[in-house]
Amino acid sequence: MITGFGTPLVRRAAIYLGFVDAPAKRKLHSEPMPLMGGVAIFGGAFFVVLLLSPTLPESVAGVLLAGTAVALTGLIDDRRGLPAWAKLAAQAAAALILVYYDIQVHLPIPAPINVLITFIWLAGISNAINFLDNMDGLSAGISAVASAFILLMGLANGQILVSALAAAMLGATLGFLRYNFKPAQIFMGDVGSLFLGFILAVLGLQLVFPGRDNMITWMIPVLVLGVPVFDMTLVVVSRIRRGVSPNTAGKDHTSHRLVDRGFSQREAVLILYLAGGVFGMIALYMTQASLIEGWAMGGVTAVTAFYFIWKLEQGQ
Numbered sequence: 001m002i003t004g005f006g007t008p009l010v011r012r013a014a015i016y017l018g019f020v021d022a023p024a025k026r027k028l029h030s031e032p033m034p035l036m037g038g039v040a041i042f043g044g045a046f047f048v049v050l051l052l053s054p055t056l057p058e059s060v061a062g063v064l065l066a067g068t069a070v071a072l073t074g075l076i077d078d079r080r081g082l083p084a085w086a087k088l089a090a091q092a093a094a095a096l097i098l099v100y101y102d103i104q105v106h107l108p109i110p111a112p113i114n115v116l117i118t119f120i121w122l123a124g125i126s127n128a129i130n131f132l133d134n135m136d137g138l139s140a141g142i143s144a145v146a147s148a149f150i151l152l153m154g155l156a157n158g159q160i161l162v163s164a165l166a167a168a169m170l171g172a173t174l175g176f177l178r179y180n181f182k183p184a185q186i187f188m189g190d191v192g193s194l195f196l197g198f199i200l201a202v203l204g205l206q207l208v209f210p211g212r213d214n215m216i217t218w219m220i221p222v223l224v225l226g227v228p229v230f231d232m233t234l235v236v237v238s239r240i241r242r243g244v245s246p247n248t249a250g251k252d253h254t255s256h257r258l259v260d261r262g263f264s265q266r267e268a269v270l271i272l273y274l275a276g277g278v279f280g281m282i283a284l285y286m287t288q289a290s291l292i293e294g295w296a297m298g299g300v301t302a303v304t305a306f307y308f309i310w311k312l313e314q315g316q
Helices: 002-017 037-055 059-080 084-100 111-132 138-156 160-180 189-206 219-224 226-241 254-260 265-286 291-313
Strands: none
Touching: 002 037, 002 160, 037 059, 037 160, 037 189, 059 084, 059 160, 059 189, 084 111, 084 189, 111 138, 111 189, 111 226, 138 160, 138 189, 138 219, 138 226, 138 265, 160 189, 189 219, 219 226, 219 265, 219 291, 226 254, 226 265, 226 291, 254 265, 265 291
16 A cells, blocks of 8 residues: 555656656667656565564564665666676675575575575575566566465464565555556666565575475475566576577567567466466465475476476577
8 A cells, every 4th residue: 555655656756856767679668667666665565564663573674674775776776777796796785684684595504505595596586576577567466476475375384474574565566566567657677676576585585384394395485486487597598598698688588478479468467477376376285295296296397387488489
């Protein structure tokens, strides 16, 4: 609700301050579009967490601090443009903040490797959601679907903190989606996509499944975020195959390829929403699967995903 009321105000502020995304050959919009929608998402989620702060542990301060650092980096990038190394450096600093609050991977391996895996996960998902922000309503909608599944899993396992943060993200993304679904009135910009990806990655790290085998449960957050993981894998593999830098912008994302195959932009976005729901349902199944069932389902899902990558790559 806060994000829903705040987005029109942020839109006017973006126009006044010059935070506007100009049309370009690689972009789908034909008129200048206000950015800074992510400020409304950040503000809505931040406000909800502050309301709950008296009952929340100290580690939440670390999440807010790290998330704020990532959001500010995205805001600067929207205004001036930052090189990839600068954004990665900011994400590394945010990851170290989380590690300080003991929010990280805890595998039975040397501590530095745990920290490295934590950074790779956080940066990977942050940039995957950023990559996915290429069509009206896509990144916000997929983030809402992922937040909903994390909320369900958190409630099922008595993780009130994870559930509260997931609920805040769900409300913020749905409030923004009202203005971002085609035809969009505002874009979230990097301030929104990087922040959303970072917080979703944190929530994925914090999900726990008591009594379940870690050999299965590590797959659950990857599946919940299956659409951005799939899209980033497709784009990176495709660009490397074609001798193009993975950091280069282009119309070669999953959504673009669906449009090339005859779907409208709305239909492409809704198909990816459905795919997000399918990935989420598989993740829910994994929470109850045996070791053999989990690995069998994980294998089938991986093979199916790579088949679609191969299929979508045809003709590129």
